[in-house]
Every structure is written in C-alpha cells, then in structure tokens.
Amino acid sequence: MTVTILLFAQARDLAGRASVAIELPEGSRTQDALDAVVRAHPALAAIAPHLAVAVNGALGPASAPLPQHAEVALLPPVSGG
Numbered sequence: 001m002t003v004t005i006l007l008f009a010q011a012r013d014l015a016g017r018a019s020v021a022i023e024l025p026e027g028s029r030t031q032d033a034l035d036a037v038v039r040a041h042p043a044l045a046a047i048a049p050h051l052a053v054a055v056n057g058a059l060g061p062a063s064a065p066l067p068q069h070a071e072v073a074l075l076p077p078v079s080g081g
Helices: 009-015 030-040 042-046
Strands: 002-007 019-023 052-055 071-075
Touching: 002 009, 002 030, 009 042, 009 071, 019 030, 030 042, 030 052, 030 071
Parallel strands: 002 071
Antiparallel strands: 002 019, 052 071
C-alpha cells in the first residue's frame, strides 16, 4: 500500500523535502511508516524519537494500523520562549 509522509519544520529540513510517498505491506502500522521514512532519510533518525505522528489528521499511537493511502504527518517538537 502507498502512504504519503508529510514532513514539517526540522523534519522537512533534515529530509530535504516536504513529503515522501512510501510503499508498505498491507497491515502496516504507524511505526512501520516512521521506520521506512527514517531508512530512506537517515538524517531523521536523530529526531525520530521526539516526533508526534498524525494519521489522516489525528494523533495516535505508533501501534495504530494504517489505512490504504494514509497521510502520515511527522510533527517535530516545538520550542520557543
């Protein structure tokens, strides 16, 4: 199945792009998508443990199953002052 990974802020900068389409086996979970995008863009490994992940606009656990054509957004932590 194909899922689209949307990259924001620092994740976008590290990957050098705003989105990535990846192929995953049927029955894949959110964590599988995160693992695949880190394999494709190893610079993301440093921030991967700190990312919030939303699937089709909703935050959820890494164990959540992915629907076909899911849109997975990787949301880096926000800091400021």
